[in-house]
Amino acid sequence: MRQLKLASALLVLTTLSWAAPPGKLDFPPLKYSPPKIERAVLKCGATVFLLPDHELPLINLSAMVRTGSMFEPADKTGLAGLAGSLLRGGGTLTRSREEMDELLEFIGASVETGMDVESAAASLSCLKKDFSKTLGIFSDVLQNPAFSVKKLEIEKAKVIEAIRRRNDEPFDIARRQYRLAIYGPSHPLSRTPEIPEIRSISRADLAEFHKKYYKPGNMMIAVSGDFESAEMIRSLDSAFSGWTGGSVEFPKVEGVNPQMQARAGARQVICAEKDLNQSSLILGHLGIKRHNPDRFALEIMNEILGGNSFTSRLYKEIRTRLGLAYWVGSNFSEPWDLGTLAAGCQTKSQTLGKTARTVLAEMKRITQEEVTEAELKFAKDSTINSFVFRFATPHAIVSQKMSLEYFGFPADYLETYTGKIRRVSAGDVLAAAKKYLHPDKMVLVAVGNKKDFDVPLEEFGQVKTADLTIAE
């Protein structure tokens, strides 16, 4: 057990007194020490993080299993997702799904499972009085899924219909085409299930996926609510007694194609044609991996460029000054492999070119000139002062702790976070922008009615038309 020493980080506020229009205020210091989180290892080998909180008679539990769609075979894209939903949705060896549904819904409780790219999720929520019943189902679902063939067929039918509907919303098309251009067709961050692949997935595939990854030693649990820790550990030990195993042999995962990284000089333009009066635009390229020490400077750079939803340069220029878009912004991702840095917006067909030029100009400017002291100070102050929202609810606190450990962050990550932000200088921001942002080598994706665009897309680079066909 280790006590978090966050209080000092939170107490040092950047402004204690504030004077500007329309008045002057003196703020008292923020007095807050985040609650202690207990960490234990269950008899079955699972790691558990506990935060008792007696305000409401509820218990919430989230679990992460080290697997994810990144580990499914590329020719069975969609398998992990199906396994994630069928774990709960396909019943267990001793309980049909209908039986579980009746029992849980009658007491207003839930047990859910799902799949992400880098992890699998399972969760439980119930009133305290129903915990033992609900935990029984939760543990049964993780250990003994039946993957009923009938339920699998229903779920496959849903996934297939969702594939048929994937070109309905224009921004979804843009996102998919963007990832495809960045990562190629088979990388875990870009590949999407196709109908024939989904049809080929069998119950045996799901059972094998489960057997390989769902082991107690390969799982972390975060639990918050109305309980005492020692009693909770006893309940979890008893619910998972008899479940063993932990070592998993992870398959090799495809990395970013180095050719994609090295694509020199030219911009690549993807146009997806759809008869609309507004176009969707994404501009971006590869970025950084998780744990890159430059991420703090990059976070501030992104905040100033387009990350902040009301005050960023892209917002002030494209939305406020020019009135070209309702939504405009930028972001960066930090997965296990290289993530991406991108900006996006939606604007009427007749201003697509003007908007793309403006986005590119703002990107270029941030790679050429230092941000102003005022911009830098605002970005740092707002990031540091809103840090306390990471502790909004007991369950947010305890599941954050779990996920930081899951993703391999240092134990003092939260304690040192605001200090690292505070130390970012204008020079650091410029260096990060120069190193990671290359407006001339971006992928530009435009979805819309090409004939109405104000500027030929060729202005931005070599144009390729996206194939939106869906194979049955």
Place this chain on the structure above:
Amino acid sequence: MTWANDPVKGLEKKVAEHSLKNGMKLLILERRGAPLVSFQMMFRAGSVDEESGKSGLAHLFEHMMFKGSQTVGTRDYKAEAPLLDKIDLAARDLMDEESRGEKADSEKIKTLQRRLDTLEAEHQKLLVPSEFEEIYQREGAEGLNAFTGRDMTGFVVNLPSNKWELWPLLEADRMARPVLREFYKERDVVMEERRMRYENDPDGKLWENFLALAYQAHPYGSPTIGWGSDLKRLSRQDAVKFFAGHYAPNNAVVAVVGDVSAPEVIAKCEKYFAGVAPQKLPARPITEEPAQEGERRVRALYDSEPQLLMGFHKPSAPHADNFVFDMIEQILSRGRTSRFHRSIEDKKIAISAWASNGNPGERFPNMIVFGGSPRKPNGNRELETALLSEIDRLKNEKVPARELEKIMNQVESDFIRELASNAGMASRLAYFQAVLGDWRYPFAYLAGIRSVTPEDILRVAQKYLNESNRTVAWLEKPK
């Protein structure tokens, strides 16, 4: 009594209710835990309060509230004021020429547009863009936002609780001295929002078509975002007029939930809002929707896979029948044991099928709406048949007692879960006070839903869920 023993009863007593001298209503719920606080300010003014031909005004006005005041967002308000008037005149001339449609002189439009652009560029030099948002965010505000509905407009923000006083300072300032600068650029932004949410989005397109058909007289049929042609003609004067008639403290409710002291919040709000005077609110009669006299149908065309909406007119809360409709919504579409899930989704007729009571608002008689997306080879026709057969079951068979008991258990556990969120609680308190005039409604709701009997469901289903009271909208691909 602690929450752990009776979270619901304990809670109602913890809400401090206070009306400021100018009529603004405060609802404060002290909650310990993280040092955070949520604010929700709601005005009982939404798109139903717009005059004909001015659709979209309530929502555009909500955007304008972020443009600052005589002190926020400006380098020199005195220099700005005459320029704002010149911009209005230039915009009016441009709108007049554009509204001549085919007879408009395109050269003249270009000249007028250039004049407006020049004035706006000159105005830019006097502005401090995003200053209002920056003041909040610099201090760590999260979730700063606003939304406009048919019935009301809400402004929300969450703050670290040591800085809660920023809220009355900034809000009283923008209520007392708002400056609706950059109006015509913001109007362009809203047009992009309309394109994004409605014109180029299958769900939005279908919803707009459905409501415009279901309401032929009442303004619930008019989109909150505004019709394109109305939006194009809105002026800053329209917005000033809307503000004067609706954004009065006596038309506002503020819910504050979190780590604050109620007496302190009340005292400071009295001080900051003292300069915001109450106003006489317009008593404008709103056209009533006549009883529907036969089924209405529309097929809207859009390049996407099919989906449908089906709605029935009914009374809104707090009418006793409304509880029955809430129960019907849950029976049909809540969770995996619901009737739609079992008989429509599990049978592969649709990938989604749902029921939603209380649309598109609650200040006036509203609708229960059913919808879904069929799964190939089924289309809208097959989904519609499946939905109707479940509706018929409600008219012909009594719902078993256990099914009702299940819903009550779920509603109760939902209620307890919702208490965990400051913002969620603040939103419920403010919403029910602003729309129904009763923040206690969610508490009464638990008793109301418990009182629904199987006979009530039969009676209500037979009375309202009929063909002649039905509106159906299909979204289909153009051939």
